[in-house]
Amino acid sequence: MSDEIILHQYELSPFSEKVRVVMGIKGLSWRAVEQPIIMPKPDLVCLTGGYRKIPVLQIGADIYCDSQMIIRELDRRFPETPLPDGDLPGGTGLGYPLGFWTDREVFQAAVAIVFGGVGDQVDDSFKKDREAMMGRPFDTDQMKQAVPLMIEQMRAHMSMVETQLSDGRLFIGGDKPGIADASAYYNIWFIRMTNPAGGAVFDSFTHLPAWEARVKDIGWGTHAKMTPDEAIAVAKAGTSKTKEQADPGEPNGLKPGMAVQVMADDYGRDPIAGTLVMSSATEIAIRRQDERLGEVVVHFPRAGFWVLPG
């Protein structure tokens, strides 16, 4: 079954939770491959070419990095359950810009609340790994001091969601759940799972807790485990379905066949080298070879990623 949806993830990963909720909204059936929470991740980077963050989606020999790219691809492949705020025809498209708010601003507040609360239980290998990924010290004492400030920030951000919900609507965009709900929910979930005391800030709202319970009830669709070796065998047996496509609006003259490097613009900025297959305003896909699995095509979003000469 080479078209199976395979999500490389780990249980406590907040960005995986965002994608799992989208799987639930779309009623999808998928396989979960557990990956390590720190480097090395040999069974992940052989697929991605160096991208180390979680989650990563795999369908056959096509590999999709970053939750923005993953959600867009799931919506494209399964249009019968379109996301109301996705970018398929009829969608508002607002789920993606809203994701930048939750994935950057709100996530950084959540990280401080989580690790400021439970930082004493975090071992040195985790701290060293995150320092290397972020390019700055992982200072749990500083995070502990910042918790009151970050709780204030969290309350301020979540009050914006509360305002949306205050007319009695079920979900952020109306009657149906979408990317906005998965995005606004996963930081709350992360705090409640790892530092339950930090969750008190959410309980002070009138509408937010009932909305949170509704999003939780959506579930994750249907999923079963898969081993990393099985996933690698799927990539090896598969052939990418991505077609070459030039973008006439490409601002810097990128064309299929060019050698490029793609990297995240925030943290975990390891460059991934390959040959351009297709590009558009929202996506770039590059072909690369790996000795363990042969040829794969790796897809990244354009917003939040840089493309440099290879």
Ligand SMILES: N[C@@H](CCC(=O)N[C@@H](CS)C(=O)NCC(=O)O)C(=O)O
């Ligand atoms: N922009 C990325 C962010 C992904 C991210 O930061 N993921 C976290 C885990 S939830 C991560 O990879 N942390 C480092 C690691 O797990 O190695 C996305 O939307 O997928």
